[in-house]
Amino acid sequence: MPINATVITTDEWGAKPPRVPSFELTTARYVVVHHTDSQNPPKDSSKRTKDGAMAFARAIQNDHFKRGWSDSGHNFLNTTGGFVLEGRTGTVDAIKHGNCVRSAHAAQDPGRLPKGNESPGIENEGNFMSFPMGDTQWASLVSLCAELCTALNVLPANIRGHREFSSTDCPGDWLFGQLPRLRQDAATKLGIEISPAEAFGAARLQEVAFGEFGPHVMALQRRLLGSGFSPGAIDGIFGENTREAVISFQRDHNLKVTGRVDKLTRQALGL
Ligand SMILES: [Zn+2]
Numbered sequence: 001m002p003i004n005a006t007v008i009t010t011d012e013w014g015a016k017p018p019r020v021p022s023f024e025l026t027t028a029r030y031v032v033v034h035h036t037d038s039q040n041p042p043k044d045s046s047k048r049t050k051d052g053a054m055a056f057a058r059a060i061q062n063d064h065f066k067r068g069w070s071d072s073g074h075n076f077l078n079t080t081g082g083f084v085l086e087g088r089t090g091t092v093d094a095i096k097h098g099n100c101v102r103s104a105h106a107a108q109d110p111g112r113l114p115k116g117n118e119s120p121g122i123e124n125e126g127n128f129m130s131f132p133m134g135d136t137q138w139a140s141l142v143s144l145c146a147e148l149c150t151a152l153n154v155l156p157a158n159i160r161g162h163r164e165f166s167s168t169d170c171p172g173d174w175l176f177g178q179l180p181r182l183r184q185d186a187a188t189k190l191g192i193e194i195s196p197a198e199a200f201g202a203a204r205l206q207e208v209a210f211g212e213f214g215p216h217v218m219a220l221q222r223r224l225l226g227s228g229f230s231p232g233a234i235d236g237i238f239g240e241n242t243r244e245a246v247i248s249f250q251r252d253h254n255l256k257v258t259g260r261v262d263k264l265t266r267q268a269l270g271l
Pocket of ligand 1: 033034105162168170171
């Protein structure tokens with residue numbers, strides 16, 4: 001696997017042994033993107049160096065031990081210098097065999113996507129609520145996502161953000177808004193074409209409906225607004241205003257009025 005060539009393993013960065021003998025092997029459904037919610041350059045913890053990246057990985061593991069966890073909660077750390085480090089022990093070995101290890105980065109909250117902890121979680125150093133990620137870190141994120149998609153047989157459309165699984169603002173508004181570009185860039189790296197709908201993460205869904213979160217909902221909201229039906233804030237949350245806008249759109253286009261975005265409604269919206 002090419003992933004071995006680019007990842008600094010737990011042995012290399014001096015991880016402490018986990019508090020359990022091993023972690024359950026899992027089948028990944030997604031690649032889950034996070035931010036560490038820590039300082040951005042020039043005050044970033046790793047200072048864009050390899051030594052700094054390894055020290056940051058050790059600090060995070062210590063922090064996760066203090067929370068009572070059995071090891072680092074994430075599977076990978078991608079630092080501001082573009083260094084990628086293994087998180088939870090055993091991750092790289094598992095991925096070589098097409099599996100992941102059960103981790104602790106994406107708790108399952110009600111009404112959100114399931115099985116985040118069975119999928120690899122990438123912590124990106126920084127706080128990306130409004131701060132844009134630098135080119136070096138972005139390039140290493142794209143490469144890692146592409147490698148994980150190949151190794152774990154995950155479609156680029158299923159590169160997701162932490163907030164789709166848990167009640168959190170992680171990976172930050174800016175980075176969450178960049179997920180369509182991340183999917184597109186990963187797909188380009190893999191030499192595969194994805195449709196705009198897939199880039200927006202809609203491929204998995206037959207219907208989009210009240211209560212859903214994610215870039216696919218943001219794409220829907222933009223299309224509604226562009227068609228003259230305001231869904232309120234373009235926030236990626238399918239709430240009451242989005243539902244009202246879908247109903248108005250369906251009425252206007254002589255579609256069955258359900259408030260849910262079924263296949264015909266999606267086609268009429270151009271999604
Ligand atoms: Zn997160």
